[in-house]
Amino acid sequence: MATAPTPHLVFDGVTKRFGSVQVVEQPFDLEVARHEFVAFLGPSGCGKTTLMRMVGGLDQPSSGEIRLDGEPVGRPDRRRGMVFQSYSSFPWLTVGQNVAFGMKYRKDLSEQEKAVRAERYLDLVGLYEFSDSYPNQVSGGMRQRIAIARTLAAGADVLLMDEPFGALDALRREQLQAELRRIQRRDAKTVVFVTHDVEEALFLADRVVVFSKRPTRIVAEIDVKTRLGEERTLEMRDGDDFFALRREAIGVVRAAAGGEL
Amino acid sequence: MTEGRVIPDAASLPATRDAGLRRRPSAVGGAFRLRAALPRPWGAVIAVASSIAILALWEFVARLGLTTPLFFPAPSEILAAMGRMFSTQHLAWHAWVSTLRVWGAFLLAAVMAIPIGMAMSGFRPVGAALEPAIDFIRYLPVPALVPLSIIWFGVGEETKIFLLWLGTFFQLVLLVADDMRRVPNEYFETAYTIGASQAQALKDVAFRAMLPSLIDNLRITLGWCWTYLIIAEIVAADSGLGFVIWAARRYMKTPEVMAGVVLIGVIGLATDQLLRAIHRRAFRYL
Numbered sequence: 001m002a003t004a005p006t007p008h009l010v011f012d013g014v015t016k017r018f019g020s021v022q023v024v025e026q027p028f029d030l031e032v033a034r035h036e037f038v039a040f041l042g043p044s045g046c047g048k049t050t051l052m053r054m055v056g057g058l059d060q061p062s063s064g065e066i067r068l069d070g071e072p073v074g075r076p077d078r079r080r081g082m083v084f085q086s087y088s089s090f091p092w093l094t095v096g097q098n099v100a101f102g103m104k105y106r107k108d109l110s111e112q113e114k115a116v117r118a119e120r121y122l123d124l125v126g127l128y129e130f131s132d133s134y135p136n137q138v139s140g141g142m143r144q145r146i147a148i149a150r151t152l153a154a155g156a157d158v159l160l161m162d163e164p165f166g167a168l169d170a171l172r173r174e175q176l177q178a179e180l181r182r183i184q185r186r187d188a189k190t191v192v193f194v195t196h197d198v199e200e201a202l203f204l205a206d207r208v209v210v211f212s213k214r215p216t217r218i219v220a221e222i223d224v225k226t227r228l229g230e231e232r233t234l235e236m237r238d239g240d241d242f243f244a245l246r247r248e249a250i251g252v253v254r255a256a257a258g259g260e261l
Numbered sequence: 262m263t264e265g266r267v268i269p270d271a272a273s274l275p276a277t278r279d280a281g282l283r284r285r286p287s288a289v290g291g292a293f294r295l296r297a298a299l300p301r302p303w304g305a306v307i308a309v310a311s312s313i314a315i316l317a318l319w320e321f322v323a324r325l326g327l328t329t330p331l332f333f334p335a336p337s338e339i340l341a342a343m344g345r346m347f348s349t350q351h352l353a354w355h356a357w358v359s360t361l362r363v364w365g366a367f368l369l370a371a372v373m374a375i376p377i378g379m380a381m382s383g384f385r386p387v388g389a390a391l392e393p394a395i396d397f398i399r400y401l402p403v404p405a406l407v408p409l410s411i412i413w414f415g416v417g418e419e420t421k422i423f424l425l426w427l428g429t430f431f432q433l434v435l436l437v438a439d440d441m442r443r444v445p446n447e448y449f450e451t452a453y454t455i456g457a458s459q460a461q462a463l464k465d466v467a468f469r470a471m472l473p474s475l476i477d478n479l480r481i482t483l484g485w486c487w488t489y490l491i492i493a494e495i496v497a498a499d500s501g502l503g504f505v506i507w508a509a510r511r512y513m514k515t516p517e518v519m520a521g522v523v524l525i526g527v528i529g530l531a532t533d534q535l536l537r538a539i540h541r542r543a544f545r546y547l
Contacts, residue, residue, distance in 0.1 A: 057453070077454070078455050092469055104455065104457070105461065151454075154456070
């Protein structure tokens with residue numbers, strides 16, 4: 001690649017405890033390059049979601065620091081957008097209004113610019129014709145697309161996604177994964193994607209960070225980008241390379257889980 | 262019978278089918294399957310038919326002389342009494358006065374309960390501070406506080422509004438807090454990550470998310486207001502439906518007593534249906 005990865009998002013000795021519960025016990029270090037797609041893969045309760053939430057500013061580290069472009073992250077803001085697994089869109093707004101809601105608090109855009117942007121992102125995620133429908137009138141996959149479009153419309157540089165496709169059926173999930181990867185490459189976004197699905201992590205990410213069960217620790221990093229390249233298609237999923245990588249990764253994850261998976 | 266036609270069908274079904282679902286239901290039997298849907302006009306038709314049936318039975322029993330008119334007048338007599346009261350006793354004006362009292366107290370309770378309830382659930386210290394007092398007052402019977410209310414406010418409008426407010430505010434505030442508690446955390450967090458402040462998240466997201474259940478709770482609370490209204494108007498009033506009912510009782514004019522009661526029921530029913538219709542229109546997304 002032309003550009004050398006510069007540290008964009010940095011976890012620097014981060015720990016987290018809620019009351020007496022140590023969620024991230026040992027200081028956690030990680031660097032994420034600009035425009036990199038990183039998947040946090042690990043069993044439930046391993047602290048991966050907490051780490052991601054701290055990037056979003058929704059939780060604060062107990063010690064250590066998370067920096068974005070050298071600046072410590074504080075309160076949540078629109079540069080770090082979240083996509084949740086459930087309740088990801090507002091049921092009282094139409095699909096179009098949900099996407100536009102991402103820009104509600106932006107004062108740097110005129111109403112007309114907002115409308116143009118909303119349309120652009122609706123189109124990007126293929127929801128243009130559902131603009132006037134309500135979220136409960138569209139499928140679960142479309143609801144997750146609403147959330148992605150809203151986050152992009154808000155102008156997020158970093159997308160933080162907490163098992164966003166966890167509730168979808170297998171076919172929709174594959175389709176949405178391919179789409180997310182395409183959007184991420186096109187719009188050059190940095191993504192932190194939390195999942196416990198090995199295949200999902202490998203298919204989406206440039207780099208997969210494998211977590212152990214508590215105490216939170218990185219047990220392996222899988223450089224998917226070198227193995228599979230940057231472009232991901234649904235056909236690749238059936239290829240030998242992907243299959244071999246998947247088998248390796250599952251071995252690593254099993255070892256990390258210590259037979260508890 | 263339909264049975265004869267259905268059985269061969271049932272026999273041809275695969276044996277693995279649940280026995281309870283096996284028989285194809287007839288139109289009537291199908292409506293009594295647990296939680297079965299009712300086709301559109303049928304709900305209204307059944308509701309009207311049953312109301313008419315009850316009234317007809319009542320009228321019939323009263324006309325046969327099975328009841329003493331003094332205790333249990335026929336619906337036609339009540340209706341006639343109501344007509345008389347409208348033309349000679351200013352019944353419409355009394356109803357209007359009562360309605361104003363109910364809405365005045367109800368709006369006062371709502372305007373106070375909504376922000377306080379939201380604050381109680383949104384900010385733990387506020388909830389911790391207010392909940393014991395509210396829970397205590399909530400269980401005080403309103404009639405028991407009538408004497409105190411008269412000592413405080415005399416026998417004017419203030420006492421009536423106070424009693425109605427007392428009966429609704431403390432219930433409503435806890436219902437509002439509950440509505441707010443049910444707003445998913447994800448909604449707040451989504452708002453924060455697109456740049457909303459706390460106040461904006463409360464106004465644009467939390468309030469909006471809880472609005473349908475809030476309106477439902479307001480509708481139910483408004484009904485309670487009418488209950489307390491009668492207590493307030495019986496104790497100390499020279500106007501309102503409670504006064505009319507109480508005055509009629511003194512002369513044992515049972516049809517007039519019942520006419521007053523019926524009018525309250527009619528106003529309640531009409532208001533409730535109106536609010537339901539508004540609810541359906543405003544929250545089409547539900």
